[in-house]
Amino acid sequence: MLDSALSVFKMGRNLARLMEGLGVTLEISCLAVALSIVLGIPIGLLMAGQRPIVKRILRLYLEFIRVMPILVLLFLFYYSLSKIWNINLSAMAVSILVFTLWGAAEMGDLVRAAVTSLPRHQWDSGRALGLTETQVSFYVIIPQAVRRLLPGVINLATRMIKTTPFVFFINLPDLVKVGQQIVEVAGFRNPLASVWVYGFIFIIYFAICYPISLLSRYLERRWPS
């Protein structure tokens, strides 16, 4: 049993290839999640703000991203851009762009929800103390909103990480796809190859996503409401 499992990983460069696939998965996830959080905060504050035109534009952006399947966005940016305007972005660039567009929109909505869920008197009291709009945001609203934000952000981050295998449709071999390539070849001689390879991938995804959940639990305990 164990021999058959190990043989799949020991064959040729299989283990190294899986690690390269993991590299692709991590590069997209880390960059896109980080960028989404950074961009999502100002987007969310604007969404919760007072300017009707800005709010409407951002609402449109959010709804557009929400109704579009990620796969369609990937195809749009990878194939259609180059077909119509001859803009040739690399598959990695398109992946990070699309995942960031998605993440920033959803993050923005989470921030908006967290901010507007705070009672109105928090703003009013801040202003009554003579703080400017920006100061109220930074010193009063954001610290309180962050805690309400945490569960949503963790959920979003893990969802983004788990959606990365779609990038294979624009010819970028991520962890899951490399696994599939290995299963296709090793499966001829070793019918259990798929169990071992997908089991391995499961453990890797768990190892990436579980620490994020732990971090969120730790932060929630550190910042009691």
Add this chain to the structure above:
Amino acid sequence: MKRARVMILALALAFMALVAPTVLWAGDLDDVKAAGKIRIAVFGDKPPFGFLDENGENQGYDVYLAKRVAKDLLGSPDKVEYVLVEAASRLEVLLANKADLVLANFTVTPERAQQVDFAKPYMKVALGVASPKSAPITKVEQLKGKTLIVTKGTTADFYFTKNHPEIKLLKFDQNTEAFNALWDGRGNGLAHDNTFLFAWVKDNKNFVTGIEFLGDQDFIAPAVKKGRTELLNWVNKEIEKLIKEKFFEGAFKATLATAFGETVDPKSVLIEE
């Protein structure tokens, strides 16, 4: 109201993508030579046609041809940049100019020929249906009201969607998933190019290719983006030359013979002069 606006925006975008001129720059043979390498789209997970071996190297019947094309065009079999594709993205990589040539078990169909140019075929294929030995499907009529597994965007998908609406199709994006579904018994049979089935059935003894030839005899050919006439002409001449020197018999022996087993006669898949 807002939703209506979003819908309009989405429709406008889709419309733009459809009507915008699709013929722009499409470098020709000299550009390939200047680049010093040819970008060839092949499969990455479909043995024995195109797959990655345990060292991550491209292998298979299509890759065997790709290497020869690179050798004859650019002087070395290594001057290929492989673009790994799925069945459903083979047209797109050409249209979007992400590859110069597709060698990915690409069946010539009139619909596809409207979008890309096919060169002379290098293989022939018909559809087949694989099913469990315990409940073999030997006639299409047996499938009525039953579930048939296909891979999206393949000839089998088009054939059954068009000609046999009475059969319930279960579609998957990837061959791996489709064959796994047959293995798990999620369908009564699986329709695909018979060559794929011969190879798969050989390794999965509980299944048979109950229907070996179905529909029309189809051809597998290299494809290039429309308008790349120089490249197309060169590929045509190359295929003619390779057929004459019996290159494909060698390719069959090197890549397909072991996968198909002795039961498959090379003549049933190779093109004769």
